Amino acid sequence: MERHEMEIFLTLAEELHFGRTAERLRVSSAMVSQTVKKVERRIGAQLFERTSRKVVLTPLGQRLRADMRPHYDGLNEAISRATEAARGIHGVLRVGFLGVQSGLTAHRAADMFQARHPNCAVEFTEIQVSDYVTPLRTGALDMLVTLLPLDEPDISVGPLVVEGATFVAVPTSSPLAARTELCMDDLAGYAFPSLSDRVPASWADRLLPRSTPNGGVIHRTGQQCSTYQEMLALVVAGKAVVLGDAQVTRYYQRPEVTHVPIHDAPTLNHALMWSSASENARMRAYADAVRELKATCASEL
Known part of the structure; x- marks a missing residue:
């Protein structure tokens, strides 16, 4: 089957309407009809049932669509890659x-x-x-x-x-700031910043878990944050602690904040x-x- 025949068949299989298929492909309805009939003659059976009210795929047409779609998509992708390579x-x-x-x-x-x-x-x-x-x-x-x-x-x-390793930002005045290393259970009873509603809860909870490995609760602040700087402001205010990767110790230093490594946290x-x-x-x-x-x-x- 030629590429244009595949395109017409698959488009009609989606639209189930000769006029919409023709409009979408910018060809005439007659061409769509003639192409489908040509393919059906070659196969030896109907691919579509047509009435004055509707067009539906036959079981054979459904199977052909399922078999053809991945090959057609792969062909288009190969052509696209070749075109991109030719153009640079x-x-x-x-x-x-x-x-x-x-x-x-x-x-x-x-x-x-x-x-x-x-x-x-x-x-x-x-x-x-x-x-x-x-x-x-x-x-x-x-x-x-x-x-x-x-x-x-x-x-x-x-x-x-x-x-890199994971660190927790804590107020410099906090007892945690005097430690050379922490574990996640040390954060039980503290609060992480709440993230913006635009962040999916499942992702937010993996970045800032709600409990420690031994079941201790890590609370959430009432104020939502959209940026790391907003989170650090809560840390400075003594209202939260927040996890960060190794770059925070280099690029996000503040005199009121201490970054302490957490030895049992997953890398960020x-x-x-x-x-x-x-x-x-x-x-x-x-x-x-x-x-x-x-x-x-x-x-x-």
């Missing part, structure tokens, strides 16, 4: 980052990327925890570097960008991610640059 990588890649260290690594990777693809610019935007992955879904950003874990079926997670890692449906050659090339940067300069990042 160009245009603008919009990258978001959460945290200073993530931004520095993203910029260094962009230098490598642009040395190889000078016709493609990279634009950067700082994001906040409250943004979650929404900029990818709205198309505001092509890629972003944000915190793991992330379990969203429509989002592809690429290479790690920042890896940042990874590059993008919308699976929007993946293109620019994104793949940039992800390759991040991987290479991490492999060659891991000790500096």
